[in-house]
Amino acid sequence: xxxxxxxxxxxxxxxxxxxxxxxxxxxxxxxVIAFHVGGLDxxxxxxxxxxxxxxxxxxxxxxxxxxxQEVMDGPRMDRLGxxxxxxxxxxxxAAVDFLTANSAINNDRIGVTGFCMGGRIAWLMAASNKIFxxxxxxxxxxxxxxxGPGDTPFSMASNINCPMLFHFGAEDGNPSVxxxxxxxxxxxxxxxxxxxxxxxxxxxxFMDYTNPDRHHEASATAAWPRTIEFFxxxxx
Numbered sequence: 312x313x314x315x316x317x318x319x320x321x322x323x324x325x326x327x328x329x330x331x332x333x334x335x336x337x338x339x340x341x342x343v344i345a346f347h348v349g350g351l352d353x354x355x356x357x358x359x360x361x362x363x364x365x366x367x368x369x370x371x372x373x374x375x376x377x378x379x380q381e382v383m384d385g386p387r388m389d390r391l392g393x394x395x396x397x398x399x400x401x402x403x404x405a406a407v408d409f410l411t412a413n414s415a416i417n418n419d420r421i422g423v424t425g426f427c428m429g430g431r432i433a434w435l436m437a438a439s440n441k442i443f444x445x446x447x448x449x450x451x452x453x454x455x456x457x458x459g460p461g462d463t464p465f466s467m468a469s470n471i472n473c474p475m476l477f478h479f480g481a482e483d484g485n486p487s488v489x490x491x492x493x494x495x496x497x498x499x500x501x502x503x504x505x506x507x508x509x510x511x512x513x514x515x516x517f518m519d520y521t522n523p524d525r526h527h528e529a530s531a532t533a534a535w536p537r538t539i540e541f542f543x544x545x546x547x
Contacts, residue, residue, distance in 0.1 A: 312363050314356070319372070321405045322398075326376040328406055329356055331363035337415035340546035341368040343406050343443075345399075345425030345432035347516065348387050350375050354521050358426070365539045367546070368416055372406040374399055374432075391428060395459035396435065403436050411442070420444060420546040422473075424538065425451065427516055430477075431464055437475065438467035445545035447476045447538050450515050452485035454494070468497055475505040476541045478534045480513035480527070508537060 359369035425433035430451025437446035510530035517527035
């Protein structure tokens with residue numbers, strides 16, 4: 312399975328993007344991955360590789376490319392305070408443009424997923440770009456808050472026109488079970504196509520096998536096949 316890191320230009324700034332490719336000439340469906348607060352690390356590359364093994368081109372843009380080395384060397388959670396939704400949308404759309412410019416990609420079969428902060432971004436992008444045909448947020452926190460000026464992802468829910476699969480940890484505090492119920496009520500009110508799965512015993516970041524304090528193997532083992540099945544259904 313081939314993979315590479317490319318460089319894209321967004322607003323005059325250079326941005327790294329990891330790409331993993333399935334076998335065969337295509338045209339392939341594709342998935343854009345919004346990474347977790349750890350950044351473009353082994354976990355995100357592994358998720359991209361697994362999507363490629365399942366037959367999808369997978370790309371992970373480096374949403375921290377505007378950050379100074381001082382910010383990147385500081386506490387991980389402090390990185391969230393420097394994010395702006397307008398920048399995130401521009402970065403994610405640059406990854407989409409990379410895909411749509413490639414004849415090996417089926418432009419009608421592009422999805423988006425994300426983990427932790429990336430789960431929030433997966434919701435945000437489904438509400439911001441109509442190209443996405445499926446979205447899979449994993450434990451996306453702060454969906455009812457905004458990063459910088461603009462609407463919150465939650466307030467943009469009416470713009471989501473693709474199916475959604477959302478994975479929650481029953482022990483997670485952000486998003487909490489109460490948050491899940493709020494999302495459920497709003498998406499039902501709007502008549503959206505969605506399904507939620509909540510995993511007993513799992514907290515936040517339960518997919519992250521690089522973090523033994525948070526990884527919940529049983530939940531991760533259940534959630535990933537559901538994700539592939541969902542993308543197979545809506546992107547293939």
